[in-house]
Amino acid sequence: MELEILVSHFQSKDMKAFEKLYAMYSENICGVINTIVKNTDLAEEICQDVFMKAWNNAESYNASKGRFFTWIMNIARNAAIDELRSKSNKNSKQNLSSDFFVDILESKDDLNSQMDTIGIQNLLKNLKEKCVQIIELLYFKGYTQKEAAEELDIPVGTVKTRNRNCISQIRGNIAI
Amino acid sequence: MDVNKYITSGILELYVAGTLSEEENLEVARNAEQYPEIKEEILAIEAAILALSKAAAPLRSGSKGFNDIMRRIAALSDTKVITMTDSKTNWFTYVGWAASILLATGMLWMYNQNTQLKSEINVASQTNEVLEQQIFEANTSLEKSKELLNTIRDKNIEVIALGGQTVSPTSYAKAYWNKAEQKVFIDAKGLPEPPDGMVYQVWSLKLSPLTPTSMGLLEDFKNDDNKVFAFANPNESEAFGITLEPAGGSESPTLEQLYTLGAV
Numbered sequence: 001m002e003l004e005i006l007v008s009h010f011q012s013k014d015m016k017a018f019e020k021l022y023a024m025y026s027e028n029i030c031g032v033i034n035t036i037v038k039n040t041d042l043a044e045e046i047c048q049d050v051f052m053k054a055w056n057n058a059e060s061y062n063a064s065k066g067r068f069f070t071w072i073m074n075i076a077r078n079a080a081i082d083e084l085r086s087k088s089n090k091n092s093k094q095n096l097s098s099d100f101f102v103d104i105l106e107s108k109d110d111l112n113s114q115m116d117t118i119g120i121q122n123l124l125k126n127l128k129e130k131c132v133q134i135i136e137l138l139y140f141k142g143y144t145q146k147e148a149a150e151e152l153d154i155p156v157g158t159v160k161t162r163n164r165n166c167i168s169q170i171r172g173n174i175a176i
Numbered sequence: 177m178d179v180n181k182y183i184t185s186g187i188l189e190l191y192v193a194g195t196l197s198e199e200e201n202l203e204v205a206r207n208a209e210q211y212p213e214i215k216e217e218i219l220a221i222e223a224a225i226l227a228l229s230k231a232a233a234p235l236r237s238g239s240k241g242f243n244d245i246m247r248r249i250a251a252l253s254d255t256k257v258i259t260m261t262d263s264k265t266n267w268f269t270y271v272g273w274a275a276s277i278l279l280a281t282g283m284l285w286m287y288n289q290n291t292q293l294k295s296e297i298n299v300a301s302q303t304n305e306v307l308e309q310q311i312f313e314a315n316t317s318l319e320k321s322k323e324l325l326n327t328i329r330d331k332n333i334e335v336i337a338l339g340g341q342t343v344s345p346t347s348y349a350k351a352y353w354n355k356a357e358q359k360v361f362i363d364a365k366g367l368p369e370p371p372d373g374m375v376y377q378v379w380s381l382k383l384s385p386l387t388p389t390s391m392g393l394l395e396d397f398k399n400d401d402n403k404v405f406a407f408a409n410p411n412e413s414e415a416f417g418i419t420l421e422p423a424g425g426s427e428s429p430t431l432e433q434l435y436t437l438g439a440v
Contacts, residue, residue, distance in 0.1 A: 015246065022242045028225075031232035040234030051245055056252075065201045069222055070194040073229075123231055138193040139225055140232075145195060163193075164186030170224045 007068045011058045022051055025069060029076045035140040036080035046083055050076045077142040125173050131166035138163055182207065183217050192221045317401070324361075324404055332356045336416055338438035343420075344368065349436045351416045353409065360409040360416070364394055367403075367435060370420060377421045378405075379429050380413040383439070388417070388429050415439040 009017035029050055034043035054061075054072050061071050124132070130152070137143040137151055138159075149156040190196050191204045208215040327333070333352050340347040348366035353359075362378055370376055376394040381387065391407040394400075419426075420433040 015249070018245075019242050022245060025226075026242075027233040028229040030234055031229035034234050035229075035232045043234050044240060048240055048244055048248070052248055052252075055245070055249060064205045065198060066194055066205070067192060067218070067222060069226065070192055073225075074194045123227060135228070138190070138195060139228070142193075143195065145190060160186035160190065163189050164184065167189050167221055167224050170228060171220055174224060174227055 003068065004063065007061070007063065011061060013055075013058065018055060021068070025072060026051065028069070029072060032073055032076045032140055033080040035136065036077065037083055042083065043080075046079050047076070050079050053079065073139070074142065077140065081142070123170055123173050127166065127169055127173075130162065131169065134159065134163050135166055135170075177207070177211075179211050179213050183214060188214065188218050189221050192218060192225055321402070324402065327354075327361060328352050330354060334440065336438045336440050338416055338418065338436035340366075341434045341437055343433055344435045347435045349418055349438075351438065353413070353440070358408060358410045360391065360407045360413075362394065362405045362407065362416075362418070363403065364397070364405065364418070365403040367394075367397075367418065370394075370397055373423050374420050375423050375425060376418050376435070377425045377429065378407060379417045379419065380409055380411040381415040381417055381437075382412070383414045390425065390427075390429075391416075393421075393425050394418070413440060 006017045006020055010021055026047065030043055030047040033046045033050070034040060037043050037046065050072065053075050057075075061068065133152060134148060137148045138145075143151060145156055145159045148159045152159070154162070187196070187200070187204060191201065196204065204214075204218075208218055332354050334355065336351040336353060338349040338351060344367075346366075347368065350363040350366075352361040352363070360378075360380075364376065367376060376397060378391040378394065379388040380391050381389075389411050391409055391411075392405075394405050397403070415438060417429065417437040418435050419429040419431070420435060421430060
């Protein structure tokens, strides 16, 4: 309920509420962007832009249509993908459909594992590659169920259940 | 509704991912309101994604921080107007300026025209006044002349010619005497202009013995247009004479300066 009040204050341009929401989600949003652009400096830049977009379009969020985090994550995904497609990244070798986010997670984990409350190794423990793939497509790249099914060459119905199982595994790893 | 089956279907995971249709989103939100288990499940899924995305965050994540956001919001409200005029409204700005310059020029021109016309009207109305004054004066003059003519033509009028005397043989005058009304009109057109400081004085005379009675002065002789002067004359006059006297007139006539004289 706290979150709902915070969001409604944010929507009426309350800077304090916005600051709290920023504190709650900025790392996550930067993380989502980083999985797409795979460039920490660029990710941070886009991340700030995303929060500016959120502020400027605050009134367009409707709680009945989804979670606040889902809304802002969607803005982040679109901004990051736009950036990748933009001219400034034309020559970049980075590719949306290869290179799983797990690389980032692992490299970051190697560099500074103490920073994370839940280590990435723990989070992804026992997670199969097909889980990493489907999570990346659905959460970090904004694929629809159908698009993910085509990408992974599996039936549409399987996307839902496989994703459910993968998320459950992560949840299990958090609980440990 | 089988809540457990609904949860295990995996729709809630897609809800958090934001990949459902709007209709499905509304349905999930409705169910979450109705069933606390569903709401809890959604929060748990979101927590997993939050943990995952946080793990993927850049190391220096948040180094710019909220201060940067606040600065940008402040700058946004400061420069909003400028950015708008800079980007899309250039064309409108030019047209706007052109239109206002055109309007200003037009108004200035109209103002000048107006002033000019006003001054023309002013001149015309002044001329008009002068002309009206002249017409009025002419009418008055005409009235006077008619009145004079009527007076002179009155059947009770006796006309006495006054002939020039030694001092000015060419002078002459005429007296129109209305005995009934005891009035005399002196037509002094035949008299020369009196020198400065002198004035003509009209006398009523009784002949035996010679008794002059002053009837008055031909005042402002020079400026009198018709040179006809009216006097009251209650006397039993036998003759009229006009002498030149010092300004203001004399008690008795200076006979050396008798210009005209005529007997009734």
